[in-house]
Amino acid sequence: MPSLIGEMVVTELDYQEIFLLSLCSRRSWSLVKKARITVPKLTFHSEKCDTFVIGVKTNMMRWSYVTSVKHVPKLNLGGVADVKPGIDYKATIVSWYEDDPDYDEEDPGSDEEDPGHGPSFRHRIECADEPMTIQKETQDHINSIFHYSGPYELYLSTKCKGQLPNIKNVEDIEIEHDTVDTEFLTSVLTKYPDTQSLSVVSNIIGGLPEDSPFFQVQNVYVASQCGPEYFQNFVGRNMFLEGVTVTEQDLIQLLQKWISDEAYHNLETLSIIVEHPLLINADLIRQAIEFEEYDPNEPEKRPKNFVMDAPFISNCAKEEYRLRSEDFVEIKRIADGKRAFLYCDPTQLDFLVPKV
Known part of the structure; x- marks a missing residue:
């Protein structure tokens, strides 16, 4: 007793x-x-060099x-x-x-x-x-x-040089500081090869080679100025980019590669916010692809909602998109008829691929 x-x-x-x-x-x-x-999940914070x-x-x-x-x-x-x-x-x-x-x-x-x-x-x-x-x-x-x-979430700062934390079973990583260089990113992803989610809330300095492990991570969030190569080389499931310098042709090529099943086979969500003051021509993008507009007389042809629940650690909470809306057009992959939904305005593109 x-x-x-x-x-x-x-x-x-x-x-x-x-x-x-x-x-x-x-x-x-x-x-x-x-x-x-x-406990549901454990986090390891290594944001000070000695603590x-x-x-x-x-x-x-x-x-x-x-x-x-x-x-x-x-x-x-x-x-x-x-x-x-x-x-x-x-x-x-x-x-x-x-x-x-x-x-x-x-x-x-x-x-x-x-x-x-x-x-x-x-x-x-x-x-x-x-x-x-x-x-x-x-x-x-x-x-x-x-x-x-279970897996750990690891929070890192680039302030500290030297060895990365000696912990096991890291699947989710957030890096937050003023700047981070691509060499550090590569070191982190080499040290923790099972990383499933990566969130970089820092300005990334330098280019990423096409074979970088960065592009193999399944869920990526980047709050940094970046170019189209970030999504062009991505083979994961969910990506959210803020501050992208991109052209309409870059986005058209993205959509055409998905439609033809040439790339992005595993993609579930891609959100791109363009770098201010850049604007994109949404009409030009839609004119370059085949799509189906929403028919309010047949709403049942579409899923009601799409829930984005990508594990970007603390930067993106669960978000629900209403697909039965004129804001989204529907496109299909030629090989298997799989559907995706596209939203595009002058500052943002959302590409959503339902699992069913």
């Missing part, structure tokens, strides 16, 4: 409290594991703090704790109380997932051991206490 009560108490704790409880003793670690707390943060992704736009670990040259011996059983390194645990949390790595006591929602306790682990080893041991421990074997 006492064990059952203890497990019930664990289920009432938040993720940070569960993590700290697991460090107290072997008995508390065992209690946490027996409570079988599970990483792990959180629980609770929905598309929000995450909850679990812990942060800072590498220091030397420990404050007065506060050293032998952090066991799950993490086999000596560390100091620093804690504080935030009245108005607003997460920033300069102040790990803050929390972007719950800004302005009352007081918040925060902690940070400080250690002097080799950073790559610490990252792996911390990930292994958190996976263990939350019974987690």
Whole structure:
């Protein structure tokens, strides 16, 4: 009975409290594991050179703090704790109380997932051991206490040079800083070859070769000035580009290659926002392809809606397009009759391919 009560108490704790409880003793670690707390998804934030943060992704736009670990040259011996059983390194645990949390790595006591929602306790682990080893041991421990074997979301900054984080099972990556060069992008995608979603909220410097692993990623979001080669070489499923320098002929060629089944075999959604002040001639694009306009007298010929639910981490929430509208024209692939729906105005093109 006492064990059952203890497990019930664990289920009432938040993720940070569960993590700290697991460090107290072997008995508390065992209690946490027996409570079988599970999480939907874990995130690893490496946006400061000496600190990483792990959180629980609770929905598309929000995450909850679990812990942060800072590498220091030397420990404050007065506060050293032998952090066991799950993490086999000596560390100091620093804690504080935030009245108005607003997460920033300069102040790990803050929390972007719950800004302005009352007081918040925060902690940070400080250690002097080799950073790559610490990252792996911390990930292994958190996976263990939350019974987690799923993929991680990784948030990176280009401020830090040197080794990329030593974590496994990375499928979703967001890179956010002023600029990122293509060499760094290649290094990231080589280090984490199972990447399924990539979000770059930075200005990309340099060109991407046609054989770049960037084009193999299934879901890509880029908020940077770029050219037509970004979608011309793409072989994935979902792409969202902001600030594209493009011509009508580039877009016509895109559509013709899909219609003829020459390329874009796996494409589900492509959204292109052109670079200001560039404008495109939507009529010219439509005149170059065969299409069918919407017939309000036969609405059932089209799906009612198209839901774009591409996993671009935090940059694109789920969006629903109303296809039974004159704004969209229907085009078909010659080889198999597969349908797609096209929206085009002077500043934007949306190309949607329903799965059925």
